[in-house]
Amino acid sequence: MKLLRTKVGLLLVIRLEHVSKSYKTSTRPALEDVSVGVDKGEFVFLIGPSGSGKSTFLRLLLREDVPSRGRVIVADWNVAKLPRRRVPRLRQRVGCVFQDFRLLNNKTVFENVAFALEVIGKPRHTIHKVVPEVLQLVGLENKSDRMPQELSGGEQQRVAIARAFVNRPLVLMCDEPTGNLDPDTSQDIMLLLERINRTGTTVLMATHDHSIVDSMRRRVVELSHGRVIRDDARGVYGVGR
Amino acid sequence: MRASFVFSEVVNGLRRNVTMTIAMILTTAVSLGMLGGGLLVVRMIDKMQSSYQNQIETVVYLNSDVSANDPACDKQPCANLLSDLKQSSGVESVHHESRKEAYAKAQQLFESQPQLRQLVRPQGLPASLRVKLSDPERFEALKKEFASKPGVENMVNQAKYMDKLFGLLNGVRNTTFVVALIQALAALMLISNTIQLSAFNRRTETGIMRLVGATRWYTQLPFLLEAVVSGVIGSLLAIGGLFALKPLFIDRVMGSVLGTGALPQIGYGDIFYVSPILVLVATAISAVTGYVTLRLYVRL
Numbered sequence: 001m002k003l004l005r006t007k008v009g010l011l012l013v014i015r016l017e018h019v020s021k022s023y024k025t026s027t028r029p030a031l032e033d034v035s036v037g038v039d040k041g042e043f044v045f046l047i048g049p050s051g052s053g054k055s056t057f058l059r060l061l062l063r064e065d066v067p068s069r070g071r072v073i074v075a076d077w078n079v080a081k082l083p084r085r086r087v088p089r090l091r092q093r094v095g096c097v098f099q100d101f102r103l104l105n106n107k108t109v110f111e112n113v114a115f116a117l118e119v120i121g122k123p124r125h126t127i128h129k130v131v132p133e134v135l136q137l138v139g140l141e142n143k144s145d146r147m148p149q150e151l152s153g154g155e156q157q158r159v160a161i162a163r164a165f166v167n168r169p170l171v172l173m174c175d176e177p178t179g180n181l182d183p184d185t186s187q188d189i190m191l192l193l194e195r196i197n198r199t200g201t202t203v204l205m206a207t208h209d210h211s212i213v214d215s216m217r218r219r220v221v222e223l224s225h226g227r228v229i230r231d232d233a234r235g236v237y238g239v240g241r
Numbered sequence: 242m243r244a245s246f247v248f249s250e251v252v253n254g255l256r257r258n259v260t261m262t263i264a265m266i267l268t269t270a271v272s273l274g275m276l277g278g279g280l281l282v283v284r285m286i287d288k289m290q291s292s293y294q295n296q297i298e299t300v301v302y303l304n305s306d307v308s309a310n311d312p313a314c315d316k317q318p319c320a321n322l323l324s325d326l327k328q329s330s331g332v333e334s335v336h337h338e339s340r341k342e343a344y345a346k347a348q349q350l351f352e353s354q355p356q357l358r359q360l361v362r363p364q365g366l367p368a369s370l371r372v373k374l375s376d377p378e379r380f381e382a383l384k385k386e387f388a389s390k391p392g393v394e395n396m397v398n399q400a401k402y403m404d405k406l407f408g409l410l411n412g413v414r415n416t417t418f419v420v421a422l423i424q425a426l427a428a429l430m431l432i433s434n435t436i437q438l439s440a441f442n443r444r445t446e447t448g449i450m451r452l453v454g455a456t457r458w459y460t461q462l463p464f465l466l467e468a469v470v471s472g473v474i475g476s477l478l479a480i481g482g483l484f485a486l487k488p489l490f491i492d493r494v495m496g497s498v499l500g501t502g503a504l505p506q507i508g509y510g511d512i513f514y515v516s517p518i519l520v521l522v523a524t525a526i527s528a529v530t531g532y533v534t535l536r537l538y539v540r541l
Contacts, residue, residue: 062452085456092454104446115446118246119455167453 012073013170013202014038014061019070021056021226029068030056032226038204040170043197045213046206047237048223054206057223058173061204062094063087075170092120095164095172095201099179101156103148109135109159110144116163130166138162138192154185158192165196172196174205178212186212210237250463251470254439261435262471268431269475269527272424273519274482279417280515281483281507286410288505293403299380301326301370301387302394308368312339318392319370326372326387331379340368367394425526428475432468432527433534439464440539464539465531472527476519483512 014037021031031053038044046054059065060072063079072079077090103112110131117127135141138158148156157177164172174193178186190212197203207213213220213236220235221228255262303311303319311319314337326335338346343366351358374380380398388396440447450460491507 088454088456090454091452096452102445102449104449115449116453118243119450119453119459121243121459124243163449163453 011040012037013040013075014204015071015073016057016060017071017073019060019067019072021053021060021065022068029226031060031067031223034070034223034226034228036221036228036231038171038202040202041197041200043194043203043216043218044205045216045218045220045235046204046223047208047213047220049208052223053226054223055175056226058175058204058206061171061173062096063090088120092167093170095167095169097157097160097164097172097174097177099176101148101153101160101180103156103159103163105148108145108147109140109151112148112159113162113166116166120167122167131162134162134166137165137195152185153181154188157181157185157189161189161192161196165201169201171202171204174203174207176207177205178207178209183211190216213237247459247462247466251466254443254463254467255470257442258435258439261431261438262467265428265431265435265471266475266478268424268428269472269523270478270482272421272428273476273479273523275417275421275424276522277479277483277512277515277519279414279421280518281511282410282414282417284511284514285505285507286407286414289410290407292505297377297399297403299372299374299383300397300399301372302367302397303369303392304394305367307392308340308366309364312341312368313337314339314368314370318390319368322387322390322392323370325390326370326383329383329386331374331376331383333373333375335370335372338369338371340364340366343368429526429530432471432530433538435471436464436468436531436534437538439467440535461532461535464535465528468527468531469524472523473520476523479519479523480512480516483515484509487512 016034016036019031019034020029022029034053034057046057048054056065060067060079061074063082066080074090075093077086079090082090104115107115113131113134114127117130122130132141132144135144138161140155140158140162143151143155148159151159157180161172161174161177172193177193178189181189186209193203193205194216217234217236220230220232220237222230222235301322303322307319310316314320314323319337323335323337326332340363344361344363347361347366348358351361372383374383377398377400380400384396384398387393447460487507487509
């Protein structure tokens, strides 16, 4: 995969250039003139109050939506101009984790993770090699035969992360992954995301969780009313905290 | 593409919507059964047309004077009529049937009904000239030319009677097709609804499939196959129904009509002949309905 190189030699995996997004149902744009670049291997928090444009930001990266203006580039793909048949290729390189886990309750832990590979046509022998590896990474190697409802919230989120990571994406996008979890479990999930980040995977995490952002001291991009109002290299949740 | 994965998704989908699936299969089966019935009637008409085609004649009945006094048709006016008819355009062949021959034919016809047989008298039967036309449309022109000639009593076109029978059979066929069409519409709507319901039931799966980069084709294929599998099962039931109806209904109830030889028999061969048509129609209809439904109503 060819990645864009910045002036200082870093490789950009995500680039938004003067991106605006308006919806017909709203008078105010969801995103307005947003320009952000994310390097390969970075860990970035996307913060801001509800309605600030975080979800729209993530949806544009996945080509769930296209920008009204500007360019969205993921790896070397101009996402908005990507032909429809190429969109699955983009999504195979961008893993997603959500607040509500979105696991399949009729499948075991192993099957849930394997599902992500089965539906993109990976051969059985690859699935049987890769899934146990990723379950070990997330610490669920002994629970591969359990059903999701037999697991705690934190464990369910680990399964969701394993599923998002099993195809080794370039970027792992997490939309409020700790939103349903208690502080201790949230901390465990953050440690897991850090471990994944150390493998070279870029992590982009939208969150409201002050304590996590403050404790991690990673790059923070803050959105408000659809605009980037802050982009700190090692930031905290609220300015002056 | 992993066939085993697609197959297991299809089985799961059918199992989850079991009542809708059964309704869809039964409606498709009834609709295709009707279509099959219609096609069998069409085959029956075709067989009849080809078997009667060679036997249909235009009959020039001779008056009682000629019938009684010229048994060999070698006197006037019969001999003249015979040679004129032979020279007319569109006439393939002409042969003379004497009163005696007509009587023998009637005796043979009423062989199984002795009372009727006794009632028939040779004096009551006219002699005739039996004309085979290469073009049955020529009858009217021939009638205009010959009906008023001396020695002719009247002229009859046998095809007219056959037209009535064919009209009746065509009516049966058309009615069957109309009912099949109405049933097919119901089947189409059921297929469409079942796919939508199935897609709704599996929205989490399809949502995940989309997010992890499954192609649209991979996401849609299980739904399409569900529709096609149901359609094919429906067509097999319909074919089974036709095979079951043959001894139970066609042979038993209609046996008396078919046994006379007036109507050709519907055999197992005919059902074998229409079977692949029913399977093909079921496959095509369910696949097209499934595809259109997925395109228009389901976001995958």
